[in-house]
Amino acid sequence: MGIARNPRNGWRAALGVAALVVATSALAADPIKIGLVAALSGPSAQSGEAITQGLTIAIDEINAAGGLLGRPLALVKRDDESSPPKGATAARELIYDEKVAAIFGGLDTPVSLAIVPIANKEHVPYMGVWAAGTPITRNGANPNFAFRVSAVDVMVDEALLKYAQKNGAKKPGLILINNPWGESNEKGLKEEAQKLGITLAGIEKFEDRDVDIVPQLTRLKNAGADALILVANAAPGAQVMKARERMGWKVPVISHWGVSGGRFPELAGPTAGDVVFVQTYSFFGNQKPAGKKVLSELEKKYKVSGPEGVISPVGVADAYDAMHLLALAIKKAGSTKGDAVRQALHEIDEYQGLIKTYHKPFSAQNQDALGPDDYVFVRFEGNKIVPVH
Amino acid sequence: MDLFVAALVTGVGLGSMYGLLALGFYVTYAVSSTVNFAQGSTMMLGAVMGFTFGVTLGLPWIVAILLALVACVVWGVVVEAIGVRPFARRGSDLWLMATVALGLILENVVLFTFGKDPRGMPQSALTAEAFSVGGLRVSLLQVTIPVVGLAIAFALHVLTRHTRSGKSMLAIVQNPDAARLMGIDVRAAIVGAYAVSGLFAGIAGLLIAPLFTVSSSMGTLFGIKAFAVAILGGIGNPWGVVLAGLIYGSAESLITATFGSTYTQILTFGLVIVALALRPDGLFGRAGVKKV
Numbered sequence: 001m002g003i004a005r006n007p008r009n010g011w012r013a014a015l016g017v018a019a020l021v022v023a024t025s026a027l028a029a030d031p032i033k034i035g036l037v038a039a040l041s042g043p044s045a046q047s048g049e050a051i052t053q054g055l056t057i058a059i060d061e062i063n064a065a066g067g068l069l070g071r072p073l074a075l076v077k078r079d080d081e082s083s084p085p086k087g088a089t090a091a092r093e094l095i096y097d098e099k100v101a102a103i104f105g106g107l108d109t110p111v112s113l114a115i116v117p118i119a120n121k122e123h124v125p126y127m128g129v130w131a132a133g134t135p136i137t138r139n140g141a142n143p144n145f146a147f148r149v150s151a152v153d154v155m156v157d158e159a160l161l162k163y164a165q166k167n168g169a170k171k172p173g174l175i176l177i178n179n180p181w182g183e184s185n186e187k188g189l190k191e192e193a194q195k196l197g198i199t200l201a202g203i204e205k206f207e208d209r210d211v212d213i214v215p216q217l218t219r220l221k222n223a224g225a226d227a228l229i230l231v232a233n234a235a236p237g238a239q240v241m242k243a244r245e246r247m248g249w250k251v252p253v254i255s256h257w258g259v260s261g262g263r264f265p266e267l268a269g270p271t272a273g274d275v276v277f278v279q280t281y282s283f284f285g286n287q288k289p290a291g292k293k294v295l296s297e298l299e300k301k302y303k304v305s306g307p308e309g310v311i312s313p314v315g316v317a318d319a320y321d322a323m324h325l326l327a328l329a330i331k332k333a334g335s336t337k338g339d340a341v342r343q344a345l346h347e348i349d350e351y352q353g354l355i356k357t358y359h360k361p362f363s364a365q366n367q368d369a370l371g372p373d374d375y376v377f378v379r380f381e382g383n384k385i386v387p388v389h
Numbered sequence: 390m391d392l393f394v395a396a397l398v399t400g401v402g403l404g405s406m407y408g409l410l411a412l413g414f415y416v417t418y419a420v421s422s423t424v425n426f427a428q429g430s431t432m433m434l435g436a437v438m439g440f441t442f443g444v445t446l447g448l449p450w451i452v453a454i455l456l457a458l459v460a461c462v463v464w465g466v467v468v469e470a471i472g473v474r475p476f477a478r479r480g481s482d483l484w485l486m487a488t489v490a491l492g493l494i495l496e497n498v499v500l501f502t503f504g505k506d507p508r509g510m511p512q513s514a515l516t517a518e519a520f521s522v523g524g525l526r527v528s529l530l531q532v533t534i535p536v537v538g539l540a541i542a543f544a545l546h547v548l549t550r551h552t553r554s555g556k557s558m559l560a561i562v563q564n565p566d567a568a569r570l571m572g573i574d575v576r577a578a579i580v581g582a583y584a585v586s587g588l589f590a591g592i593a594g595l596l597i598a599p600l601f602t603v604s605s606s607m608g609t610l611f612g613i614k615a616f617a618v619a620i621l622g623g624i625g626n627p628w629g630v631v632l633a634g635l636i637y638g639s640a641e642s643l644i645t646a647t648f649g650s651t652y653t654q655i656l657t658f659g660l661v662i663v664a665l666a667l668r669p670d671g672l673f674g675r676a677g678v679k680k681v
Contacts (some may be wrong), residue, residue, distance in 0.1 A: 042505060043618075051605065113416050126596040127681075132458070178650070178651075204649065205649075205650045205651060206650055207610075207654075209606070209607065209609070209611075211403060211406070211600060211601045212399045212402065212403055212600075212642070213397065214395055214396075214398075214399045214642070215396045215399055215523065215642045215643075215645035215650070216645060216649075216650050218391065218395045218396070219392065219645075219649065220647060222391065222392055233508035234507070235602045235604065237507065238602060239601070239602070242472045242600070245526070246525060246527075246528075247524065247525060247526070248521075248524065248525075248526060248528045249394070263506060263507075263508065266509040267507060267508070267509035267602050268509070269509065269512050271513065300515055317449065348525060
């Protein structure tokens with residue numbers, strides 16, 4: 001009883017095949033959705049904007065080259081307002097309703113820490129491009145779906161101490177904000193100091209709303225500190241610089257990147273430029289082809305005028321490279337399935353990116369693509385962030 | 390020695406800020422036995438208004454300062470009208486909660502209008518180094534704060550002991566009903582006290598702003614410390630309040646200098662409790678005599 005014997009069945013079969021063809025071609029045109037959960041409003045809104053710019057430039061490049069697996073990429077953004085519960089809700093919505101292939105994260109470590117368990121449970125790759133909290137990628141989950149192209153607290157701690165050592169400091173003192181971020185860096189800095197054979201002059205903490213930090217700094221000065229390692233955001237960091245100025249103390253200050261958010265030069269006053277801090281990328285100086293290309297796209301798409309117009313170089317550069325790395329993995333996997341993409345991320349051999357040329361950026365042991373040698377040291381010159389050399 | 394001198398200079402600077410803000414508690418308490426618990430947020434209002442008028446809108450500083458002070462005075466009157474009077478009239482203590490609530494509302498309104506980003510006052514001749522003590526640079530502004538605090542305490546002393554209106558203020562404290570019968574306008578005196586309290590907070594905010602950062606939450610911890618100072622000094626004595634501020638500020642920075650910053654809040658607030666347990670009416674207060 002073949003179908004062809006009955007002409008009516010033949011019609012039905014033909015219709016069925018036609019319907020199937022239409023359906024698959026529609027599917028083929030369906031974009032691969034890339035999720036972003038970041039602060040798009042509030043005091044950290046600039047960070048979300050910078051990440052969006054980096055992702056958009058990379059996605060446009062990929063789409064111009066024919067997309068991935070014959071499908072275009074589309075960015076789906078959600079605002080976490082820097083709140084962990086809001087970030088978690090947004091991540092669930094992106095996974096269940098939008099069926100995103102991966103989720104990119106924003107500036108806030110607490111929000112990232114709220115999303116990562118969801119990504120691990122649902123087997124959706126999570127790509128961190130800003131938040132530096134160590135446990136985001138080192139979360140103990142197996143399989144672990146959290147990857148990152150950004151700084152990592154423990155590695156920043158190592159880089160800060162190495163920089164101090166290289167510049168002649170024998171006995172740096174730590175001045176840290178009294179919160180979980182400061183505490184996690186205290187742990188990292190102590191461990192790294194021991195590894196590098198550095199004796200710390202002392203560890204002093206201060207509160208977010210402390211007006212005068214002279215007593216803490218005087219303790220460090222009396223203990224013989226010949227450099228200060230600073231971990232704090234812009235406003236409290238500025239109070240440290242004001243106290244240092246009042247003491248007439250010309251000690252070098254090496255800082256985590258907290259001071260780069262907010263209006264540090266306005267808050268700290270004339271000594272803002274004395275602080276040397278880490279970034280993952282700088283658009284100043286001689287740019288490689290990738291740097292020139294991204295800068296010209298920023299100028300075209302976002303009316304950014306030169307390197308000083310880039311609002312947050314870190315967000316743009318990290319997001320740009322991370323998007324390209326993810327695209328390579330999706331291509332390699334030949335699928336957008338989380339498990340396959342995760343596997344493929346581990347198998348990426350080489351990628352000539354903006355920040356550097358990546359060789360085997362991710363492995364099962366280390367899902368952080370950037371290390372201490374990739375950080376650049378910068379400082380404020382007026383309101384501009386310029387490389388130190 | 391170096392450490393001790395630095396801590397003392399810092400402590401006197403901080404302490405006079407607390408004292409100045411604490412005088413706002415004294416004024417209203419003296420007249421009405423109530424206070425604006427959110428005095429810290431009024432201080433914040435002064436700083437934020439000063440920044441908005443002087444920097445954002447670029448008005449001449451003298452105008453900006455006057456407008457900021459007017460805003461604080463008006464806010465003081467508003468707090469009395471909706472946060473204190475309706476409750477105090479019924480003999481209820483709920484003004485406690487109401488003033489805290491108003492402070493929170495003010496902080497959040499500022500958060501949404503002024504923004505979450507802390508701002509910095511521009512540097513000026515006031516913040517430049519005037520002289521140095523033990524290697525520590527002291528600016529004109531840091532000297533101005535204790536001077537203003539002591540001047541206000543002196544003015545209050547003279548006002549309450551040697552002028553008619555000051556004496557009528559004291560009469561209100563002793564017996565509001567009798568005072569009213571004697572023709573003293575009790576309500577006006579209380580409104581006036583809240584206006585003056587707002588003014589002091591505004592002055593404190595404007596003086597502190599250049600040494601600190603301007604943001605909606607800058608006054609919260611300050612307000613709490615100032616209240617501790619007011620109680621410690623014996624809230625009914627302006628000299629005591631200013632002196633307690635200096636003692637508190639010095640203790641705070643000496644503790645940080647000696648034991649490290651981890652113990653600062655624990656030890657200073659612990660000392661306040663011990664001091665009050667030993668002298669329930671404050672270091673410089675007099676026990677009120679209750680006649681039965």
